[in-house]
Ligand SMILES: Nc1ncnc2c1ncn2[C@@H]1O[C@H](COP(=O)(O)OP(=O)(O)OP(=O)(O)O)[C@@H](O)[C@H]1O
């Protein structure tokens with residue numbers, strides 16, 4: 001059996017909707033063998049983040065090296081990296097272990113506003129990690145911090161995606177989840193030459209915890225299976241749309257998305 005391997009370098013969400021838990025569930029649903037390097041443990045639920053506990057630096061070094069010494073991930077994603085020190089370490093280890101197909105989800109702030117990345121780490125993200133990326137997938141506020149200016153409309157989103165490619169990522173995708181209003185939600189992908197628009201109906205729901213993690217994990221899984229970028233992003237967009245639409249309804253706040261939904265639809269189940 002030829003099963004592709006993928007690695008996620010991210011934080012833990014005990015609630016299971018975001019972070020490494022979301023990544024592993026998504027990898028599994030898309031038929032990819034998932035591995036993890038855990039950078040921090042966040043205590044959280046649908047009402048917010050109650051605590052963040054970074055893993056010892058040496059513990060992260062050893063997880064990266066144990067993985068790199070014996071496994072061959074065909075795609076790697078990063079989520080919550082927390083500090084500049086961890087970002088620089090991850091950049092060095094991606095190079096040392098020759099990991100390609102790197103997808104960066106530049107996780108900065110949780111839905112309720114809790115910081116998941118220290119402020120001074122943004123510079124390390126742009127200088128050390130971004131140039132190694134195949135793809136970076138910021139939401140609008142993350143893209144604003146990365147490029148250092150505000151994004152008010154679609155053309156400014158296009159400009160931001162272009163700038164992120166100039167800053168070193170091969171492709172950039174700016175997600176539209178944070179765009180205010182109803183109607184369509186538009187994600188913009190820039191491939192270095194042209195723009196691709198992923199347009200979907202905005203689901204009116206509060207259950208959007210971990211949408212960014214799940215979406216970037218689905219892209220990573222498809223890349224690990226050998227899909228080209230546009231095909232990977234298109235499948236991942238269908239995966240997250242299904243996961244948001246078929247809501248689980250857990251918790252009193254921002255609940256997790258439904259990682260089962262995409263495959264259930266593929267099998268004709270509802
Ligand atoms: N209400 C919604 N309806 C449909 N699609 C959505 C909705 N909210 C987000 N999405 C999609 O989910 C994906 C993640 O986008 P979003 O902008 O929410 O990421 P994020 O803020 O990084 O998520 P998080 O920080 O919660 O993990 C994108 O493809 C976006 O278009």
Ligand SMILES: Cc1ncc(CO)c(N)n1
Nearest residue numbers: 011012018019080110210
């Ligand atoms: C561990 C973790 N990573 C990412 C996010 C962003 O959704 C979160 N809430 N928790």
